[in-house]
Amino acid sequence: MGIFNFWRKTSHFFSPEESEKIVEAVRHAEKQTSGEIRVYIESHCRFVDPLDRAVELFGGLHMEKTTDRNGVLVYVAMKDRQLAIFGDEGIHLKVGDNFWTAEVQKMINQFNSANYAEGIAEIIKEIGDALRYHFPYDRLNDKNELPDDIVFGK
Numbered sequence: 430m431g432i433f434n435f436w437r438k439t440s441h442f443f444s445p446e447e448s449e450k451i452v453e454a455v456r457h458a459e460k461q462t463s464g465e466i467r468v469y470i471e472s473h474c475r476f477v478d479p480l481d482r483a484v485e486l487f488g489g490l491h492m493e494k495t496t497d498r499n500g501v502l503v504y505v506a507m508k509d510r511q512l513a514i515f516g517d518e519g520i521h522l523k524v525g526d527n528f529w530t531a532e533v534q535k536m537i538n539q540f541n542s543a544n545y546a547e548g549i550a551e552i553i554k555e556i557g558d559a560l561r562y563h564f565p566y567d568r569l570n571d572k573n574e575l576p577d578d579i580v581f582g583k
Contacts, residue, residue, distance in 0.1 A: 447546035454550040458557025464499040471582030474506035483515040523563040
């Protein structure tokens with residue numbers, strides 16, 4: 430549940446190849462866990478605190494409805510240069526605040542080098558690793574509970 434600002438401005442979001450890289454990272458991560466990962470990108474954060482916005486979007490995307498409460502939302506407001514990662518209670522109880530804070534910092538480091546898609550894909554992989562460890566894939570009972578595509582807001 431970490432929050433931070435990143436400091437470099439971007440003039441566009443993602444190329445089709447970059448978008449596909451992010452979606453593929455989600456798909457690959459989810460093949461190894463019962464957890465669910467969503468990515469939400471918008472221009473501006475409507476709230477002062479991007480974590481508050483992530484929590485609002487988490488509910489709006491019905492991410493709390495996963496069986497094990499192990500959904501994770503990666504939120505980025507590109508023009509406002511804000512981001513947050515919000516994990517539902519199932520995964521948050523397993524990894525804690527320090528994990529989210531470290532992941533956000535890694536994403537900021539990538540963003541500071543203008544590696545936006547790479548930074549998001551890398552964090553998705555690491556979140557997927559944590560989900561796999563705590564919520565391994567069960568091929569008999571697992572189903573994809575949420576879409577894997579990137580959600581683009583305003």
